[in-house]
Amino acid sequence: MFDQLRAFHRPTTVAAALRLFESERRAGGRGRFVAGGTDLVVQGDRSLRFLVDLTRVPLRYVKRHGAGWSIGAMATMADLERSVALRGFADGVLADAAATAGSPQIRNAGTIGGNLANASPACDLGPPLLALDATVVIAGRGGRRRVPLDRFFRGVHRTVLDGGLLVEIVVTPPGAPAGGRAAWSFHKLGRLESDIAVVNAAAGVVVSSDGRCRWVRVAIGAAAPTPLRARRAEAVLMGRPFDREAVAAAAAQAAAETRPVSDVRATADYRREMSRVLVARALDECAERMGRDAWASW
Ligand SMILES: Cc1cc2nc3c(=O)[nH]c(=O)nc-3n(C[C@H](O)[C@H](O)[C@H](O)COP(=O)(O)OP(=O)(O)OC[C@H]3O[C@@H](n4cnc5c(N)ncnc54)[C@H](O)[C@@H]3O)c2cc1C
Numbered sequence: 001m002f003d004q005l006r007a008f009h010r011p012t013t014v015a016a017a018l019r020l021f022e023s024e025r026r027a028g029g030r031g032r033f034v035a036g037g038t039d040l041v042v043q044g045d046r047s048l049r050f051l052v053d054l055t056r057v058p059l060r061y062v063k064r065h066g067a068g069w070s071i072g073a074m075a076t077m078a079d080l081e082r083s084v085a086l087r088g089f090a091d092g093v094l095a096d097a098a099a100t101a102g103s104p105q106i107r108n109a110g111t112i113g114g115n116l117a118n119a120s121p122a123c124d125l126g127p128p129l130l131a132l133d134a135t136v137v138i139a140g141r142g143g144r145r146r147v148p149l150d151r152f153f154r155g156v157h158r159t160v161l162d163g164g165l166l167v168e169i170v171v172t173p174p175g176a177p178a179g180g181r182a183a184w185s186f187h188k189l190g191r192l193e194s195d196i197a198v199v200n201a202a203a204g205v206v207v208s209s210d211g212r213c214r215w216v217r218v219a220i221g222a223a224a225p226t227p228l229r230a231r232r233a234e235a236v237l238m239g240r241p242f243d244r245e246a247v248a249a250a251a252a253q254a255a256a257e258t259r260p261v262s263d264v265r266a267t268a269d270y271r272r273e274m275s276r277v278l279v280a281r282a283l284d285e286c287a288e289r290m291g292r293d294a295w296a297s298w
Helices: 014-026 077-082 090-099 104-109 112-117 126-131 231-237 244-257 268-289
Strands: 007-009 031-034 050-053 062-065 068-072 135-140 143-148 153-155 165-171 181-189 199-207 213-221
Touching: 007 014, 014 031, 014 050, 014 135, 014 165, 077 090, 077 104, 077 112, 090 126, 090 181, 090 199, 112 126, 112 165, 126 181, 126 199, 126 213, 181 268, 199 268, 213 231, 213 244, 213 268, 231 244, 244 268
Parallel strands: 007 050, 031 050
Antiparallel strands: 062 068, 068 165, 135 143, 135 165, 181 199, 199 213
16 A cells, blocks of 8 residues: 555654655655554555654653643553553543553554544544643644644644644643542543544533532544534533533533534434533533532532
8 A cells, every 4th residue: 555655764863753754745755754553554545655654753651741741642542541640640531531442452553643643533532632731742844832732633634733743742731729629531432342433522620619610621522523622511611510400501512512424433413412422421420530429519
């Protein structure tokens, strides 16, 4: 499938990867970076003339970063799934999402950078990273820039990368205030366990000591051209007591914000309805993780 390739580079630094990509591009060829290859190889694009392999570039790490975490673009799904540190961070929402992506073989090869750069509407790391307010670091011709993840996706398989290299993902979500609580959750619906999502959803909620929502993120995948932050659903919850009625209202609003398509996996109507169900489950699980059973209002 890559029989038209004229060059395959294996750089060992970010700078060399960018230089090689740029010089090949100037020479007039179409090319790509390749990480685990689990999306790129399946797509089998025969118009590609060069590949820049990232497996020797030292971007495979998960590091503590102040109040949050920096995750190198070459960290695999299996790295995230197995990371004890990430399991203990934000209710393990990132590790949980990574654990649902494909089979063990796919998770051993597929990377967080590839998952985001491929920009599938159904990617499993998009929604939890949106719910964690992630920022991506992109290296390009003009140096490095930071882009909030909710401005990274531009459409189906389209991002702001423009030949840039996704270097790392930074997550620094808010903590719980004094007397308050914070929780995150991810839910996925697929035909089989290892399948691409029919719909996936993640939520993050911070409540203050009076039980009102003071920070909320609701994100849905496979229900619009890009992973979607349901901002109007977030607005429904903000400032309001975090209770059953609020969860139901926010989930209904989130479903109304989706723009799903019908395809081999599901109809648009089913996706919209499942968006409501998964958002409700994710918010409900956040409440459970906060210990809602002790709340009189629930
Ligand atoms: C059988 C199967 C099951 C799957 N199941 C799931 C699933 O359940 N959930 C899910 O989310 N995904 C799934 N996938 C998709 C895929 O495994 C993931 O999206 C994976 O994370 C892609 O990472 P990769 O390293 O393999 O990317 P690659 O295939 O190497 O690259 C994908 C794209 O990203 C670009 N790219 C990669 N890294 C960078 C970088 N650092 N900077 C700039 N551009 C970059 C490449 O140029 C390419 O365009 C599945 C795939 C297969 C084949």
